[in-house]
Amino acid sequence: MYDRGSGSSNPSEQTVELLAAAGRAVETLVAERIGVRGSSPLHQSVLKALADLGPHAHLDLATQTEAPLDDVVRVIDELMEQGLVHAMVVNIGGRHEVVTLTEAGTEALAATVDDVKSLQDALLASITKGERAQLHYLLRRVYTTATRADGLRSVSP
Structure with missing residues (x-):
């Protein structure tokens, strides 16, 4: 857990710890x-x-979600039991089982997006609309830099 009284006094290190x-x-x-x-x-x-x-x-879903195939298959089975996705067999260059979203799945996803949006609104309630936009912009820049592994490896501490 972050404790503002502990850790380095270097603002850059504090920012990384806080992020x-x-x-x-x-x-x-x-x-x-x-x-x-x-x-x-x-x-x-x-x-x-x-x-x-x-x-x-x-x-393909395992690749898209960057999750192990066994986990994705388990989740697809659970989503099928809930009626949120449907699987069908297609024969294009071989036999493949393809998963599609059902209307109930679309509705469930929309409800979750609403839940996460309300969480975002609660977390960011103390900052202005302009500050939210600036925070979003800055976090995107930090994320982009953080995902460039080659650039980070060459940076010395």
């Missing part, structure tokens, strides 16, 4: 919000991938 702590805290809050609906982040990732990209095979 990491904030990320963990928000991730926990999001997981709790979607958990109320009997869902997990992977369930939501699969639904979102299907909503954004259309029907996909199991292996």
